[in-house]
Amino acid sequence: VRFANGKLQRPDSLCFTVYRNRDTAHPRKKHHRIVVSETERLCYVGHNFGSEVMKCNSLCRYFIGVLDKNSRQMEVYNAEIFNMQPLLSGERLVPMTSCPSRPAPGRFCHGKSLKFSQRPRLWSEQWVLCSPGCTECFKVCLCPVQMDLCIEAFGTSKQKRALSSRRMNAVGDDVVSTAVTKAAANVIDAKGVTALVQDVAQDDVQNISAFLPPCHEDADRPEHVYKFGDILSPAEYEALRVPAATLASITTEELAKRAEERSHCSFVLEELKFLPTDEKSRDHKARCLWFLDTLIKFSHMKVIKKKHPMGPDCPHIINRKLLKNFSSLTYNDGSIQNLISASMKAKITAYVIALALHINNFQTDLTVLQNDMKLQESRILDIAKALRLRVSKAKAGPGLENEQNHKVGTLSLPLPTQKAPEGQRKRRKIN
Numbered sequence: 001v002r003f004a005n006g007k008l009q010r011p012d013s014l015c016f017t018v019y020r021n022r023d024t025a026h027p028r029k030k031h032h033r034i035v036v037s038e039t040e041r042l043c044y045v046g047h048n049f050g051s052e053v054m055k056c057n058s059l060c061r062y063f064i065g066v067l068d069k070n071s072r073q074m075e076v077y078n079a080e081i082f083n084m085q086p087l088l089s090g091e092r093l094v095p096m097t098s099c100p101s102r103p104a105p106g107r108f109c110h111g112k113s114l115k116f117s118q119r120p121r122l123w124s125e126q127w128v129l130c131s132p133g134c135t136e137c138f139k140v141c142l143c144p145v146q147m148d149l150c151i152e153a154f155g156t157s158k159q160k161r162a163l164s165s166r167r168m169n170a171v172g173d174d175v176v177s178t179a180v181t182k183a184a185a186n187v188i189d190a191k192g193v194t195a196l197v198q199d200v201a202q203d204d205v206q207n208i209s210a211f212l213p214p215c216h217e218d219a220d221r222p223e224h225v226y227k228f229g230d231i232l233s234p235a236e237y238e239a240l241r242v243p244a245a246t247l248a249s250i251t252t253e254e255l256a257k258r259a260e261e262r263s264h265c266s267f268v269l270e271e272l273k274f275l276p277t278d279e280k281s282r283d284h285k286a287r288c289l290w291f292l293d294t295l296i297k298f299s300h301m302k303v304i305k306k307k308h309p310m311g312p313d314c315p316h317i318i319n320r321k322l323l324k325n326f327s328s329l330t331y332n333d334g335s336i337q338n339l340i341s342a343s344m345k346a347k348i349t350a351y352v353i354a355l356a357l358h359i360n361n362f363q364t365d366l367t368v369l370q371n372d373m374k375l376q377e378s379r380i381l382d383i384a385k386a387l388r389l390r391v392s393k394a395k396a397g398p399g400l401e402n403e404q405n406h407k408v409g410t411l412s413l414p415l416p417t418q419k420a421p422e423g424q425r426k427r428r429k430i431n
Helices: 144-154 157-169 173-191 193-204 234-239 252-261 266-272 279-299 316-325 342-359 366-373 377-386
Strands: 015-021 033-038 043-047 062-068 073-079 083-086 091-095 125-129 138-142 328-332 335-339 363-365 390-395 405-410
Touching: 083 144, 144 157, 234 316, 252 266, 266 279, 266 366, 279 316, 279 342, 279 366, 342 363, 342 366, 342 377, 363 366, 366 377, 366 405, 377 390, 377 405
Parallel strands: none
Antiparallel strands: 015 033, 015 125, 033 043, 043 083, 062 073, 091 138, 328 335, 363 405, 390 405
């Protein structure tokens, strides 16, 4: 193990307990482990699952050797690194002096439900001790004072703000008014109003920003803000040469037939009318349009049960990219399936917009993409603003059925400052 907030000076002074998941039939949960270590001041917890798990365990294997001093031989065992973090929720594990369900030696200890609501974020599941012969059970007891001390020392900014708010509510109204006025003046003087507004906006867009393509804010040209290589790698781009050849050589009659059959989305059908005459540029645009059309079709799926969801014509490397980057794994009816969740659909939408910007000289009709992806206007506008686009109104093109005002997104430098989505901003009720 390693500790997130320092190094261990006396390893022999700590006692570690390992818990495993009771669901041994689940293909993933049976490998889940929780390591708990308690000191006089804090309780530390580490786990090998979840969003905050260390990636080094999946990239390589670790071993530990135990040397027998008598035989001078070493036995090698598989090892796993756990990142121990202080338990910030104020709950700590203490041994029970008596347990009615204490097992006999050689059997697993009776499991208690461990619920940790804050970092490290663990699931509320049933866990049992890994080591046989255990003679103690554990329960969770609350310690508000210790919780406050942990938040002051290791808590996030949001936790510290909540702690300060709770403490101020315990005093009189006049004291609160004076303290808040003074604190606000100090913060504004020290940080400035502009920086405070940006901090609030950053908190609100943090969730959606996790699903955006890599943004290079220091770019000197629009095409370098969202680089084409971050959307399609060279190997993936080369794999699109064969399937996109049919789009590059499409005739007017074939295009009219595909439009009647609705074989492609409206955005792709409209762009196919304006393919460049230059062979290299025509091939490049055809590849981009084929991949964009595939992304939109993939976003309409809900549960993916096939290994090749886009059919045999889709290259294997593209199928693998879709399943790995734009779907999430779920466990259902005894099998693992790929699911297009709401967050994954937001990620697909962001990559579709970024690719459409490269196709259309960094200006694209968001309303057409919204209709193709079957999204609400507020949703696609939130994603476009998170991509730092400037949104304006424009008349629909001559080939489009809808003649209403369309929303057009433009990527230009300098990039506008990020703003929080208007429909998702949370406000606290003040009594």
